[in-house]
Amino acid sequence: MHRRSWEELPTALRHAVEAECGPVLRAEGPSAGRNSTFAAFLHTADGTVFVKGVPDYERLVTVHEHEIQINSRLRDAVHEAPRLLWVVRTEGWLLAGYETVPGEHADFTPGSPDVPAVAEALSRLAQQLSPSPAPGVSPLRKRYARLAGWRWLADNHADGLDAWEKQHLDLLIHFDDEVQSILAGDSLVHGDIHQLNLLVHGDQVRLIDWAWSRTGPPWVDAALLIPRLIGEGHQPAEAEHLVSRTWGMQHASATGDAITAFAATIYGQWHRLAVEYPSPHREAAVRGARLWIQHRLSSS
Structure with missing residues (x-):
């Protein structure tokens, strides 16, 4: 997606933004993010605001509308999410202004003090967001059904599967079918846990970019942290231990069978996305997910 600069935005749109935050002295692009046609830190005399959005005709406009809905509900509910400050919709654009969140992207490597801090933050969020404070949010199981990977890989990428995947393919497809039932729940889950969002x-610790949030069981975000930790060098058993005491992982729905099915589905989903949309940024996550499900099946 081509990212527009501040100067490239329609004049009337820029004036509408400045009516909310004050005259813009300088615009600075973020170091990460791929889902916004415009994203920038806007520096004004009164401070800095992070603004992002898309034209109304972009497919991702619904994603931004969803994030606005979620952040409006989270504004006073939790400290860990950035506050939504204002929304501008004019000149065929949707832009939202969020508070600027200080900090550096989380370090997930072994020994990093960020890891226990992130696990604790996810634990607090799981408890605070159970049940979900945002009504009408789509269930996570619908998204996972749409992106289920193993049958797609069997039908479209069978020659690319390795010996271990072929040996376990029927079981992995079964887990994809099973995960729809184990993802039932009324908690609001972020659903996109990785270093750039923390x-x-x-x-x-602040958790940003709630565009993919859905409702599901309260252990999902903690579970999503596990393959990310493994991808950065943690052993699978160690990664599981680091999140085992979180509130979500202590929930009654976080059974061993549920976590195993989820681990299998995550690997299939990320493997499929890596085949359909290859990118270097997926490599560590896919590797971590693979090692996680192999560990769980070898330990069962």
């Missing part, structure tokens, strides 16, 4: 500042 900002650490001292002892504070």
Whole structure:
């Protein structure tokens, strides 16, 4: 997606934004993010605001509308999410202004102090967002049904599967079918846990970009942290231990069978996306997911 600069936005749109935040002195693009046609830190005399959005004709406009809906509900509910400040919809664009969150992207490597801090933050969020404070949010199981990977890989990429995947293919497809039932739940889950969405500042952890949030069981976000940790060098058993005491993982729905089915589905989904949309940024996640499900099946 081609990212527009501040100067490239329609004049009337820029004036509408400045009516909310004050005259813009300087615009600075973010170091990450792929889902916004415009994204920038806008520096004004009164401070800095992070603004992002898309034209109304973009397919991802519904994603931005969803994030706005979620953040409007989270504004006073949790500290870990950035506050939504205002929304501008004019000149065929949708832009939202969010508070600027200080910090650096989380470090998931072994020994990093960020890891226990992130696990603790996800634990608090799981408890605070159960049940979901945002009504009408689509269930996570619908998204996972749409992106289920193993039957797609069997039908479209069978020659690319390795010996281990072929040996376990029937079981992996079964887990894809099973995960729809184990993802039932009324908690709001972020659903896209990775380093770029977690900002650490001292002892504070903030979770940004709620565009893919859905409702599901409260252990999902903690579980999504596990393959990310493995991908950064943690052993699977160690990664599981680091999140085992989170509130979500202590929930009654976080059974061993449920976590195993989820691990299999995550690997299939990410493997499929890596085949359909190859990118270097997927490699560590796919590797971590593969090692996680192999560990769980070898330990069962």
